[in-house]
Amino acid sequence: MAREDPDTAIAFLDDATRPKAPKIEGVTPAQRRQGKRLALIHDYHLSQMNEVRWVMEQVEAGAQSAATLLEAISSLQMAANYRLFGNLCGQECQMLTAHHTIEDYSIFPLLRHGSDGLTKVVDRLSQEHLIIHQLLEALEDKAVNAVNEPGAETFSELKAAFLALDRVVRSHFGYEQEEMEEALGYFGIPL
Numbered sequence: 001m002a003r004e005d006p007d008t009a010i011a012f013l014d015d016a017t018r019p020k021a022p023k024i025e026g027v028t029p030a031q032r033r034q035g036k037r038l039a040l041i042h043d044y045h046l047s048q049m050n051e052v053r054w055v056m057e058q059v060e061a062g063a064q065s066a067a068t069l070l071e072a073i074s075s076l077q078m079a080a081n082y083r084l085f086g087n088l089c090g091q092e093c094q095m096l097t098a099h100h101t102i103e104d105y106s107i108f109p110l111l112r113h114g115s116d117g118l119t120k121v122v123d124r125l126s127q128e129h130l131i132i133h134q135l136l137e138a139l140e141d142k143a144v145n146a147v148n149e150p151g152a153e154t155f156s157e158l159k160a161a162f163l164a165l166d167r168v169v170r171s172h173f174g175y176e177q178e179e180m181e182e183a184l185g186y187f188g189i190p191l
């Protein structure tokens with residue numbers, strides 16, 4: 001599968017190109033609360049992304065200070081830090097993939113029976129899941145490179161891949177929460 005250019009993926013997530021779900025009349029406060037549960041799930045993933053970002057910043061700080069130390073010691077410490085970052089990131093990548101798989105195969109099919117406008121939103125969200133998956137694969141490739149060849153260039157590539165994924169995930173989550181809240185509660189989708 002050809003990898004999506006992160007810049008192309010980010011441009012695809014432009015709000016102007018995203019369909020809007022029609023308002024659903026008669027949504028009760030209880031249904032709206034049910035729909036807000038998705039935001040709680042997303043908050044968990046975002047906290048994990050924040051942790052990955054923090055570890056990445058620590059690795060970056062270590063890489064900068066390691067340049068003043070003996071080359072051999074610096075390389076060993078940098079490699080260990082990259083592995084730590086890769087393990088943490090790998091765990092979140094797996095959880096995010098599982099989250100999207102649940103949405104694609106368990107939640108979205110139930111919502112496709114709603115209005116045509118809601119179906120367009122669900123279809124768009126599914127397309128965005130594919131882009132996020134491609135960005136996850138690109139991030140994994142960059143993490144492997146950074147572990148195998150620790151250095152400023154491979155770390156910079158890893159950081160760029162993570163930041164692209166982070167921007168896309170945050171944008172996607174915001175769009176999904178805004179457009180799905182009413183429908184999730186109204187149709188009684190269990191979360």
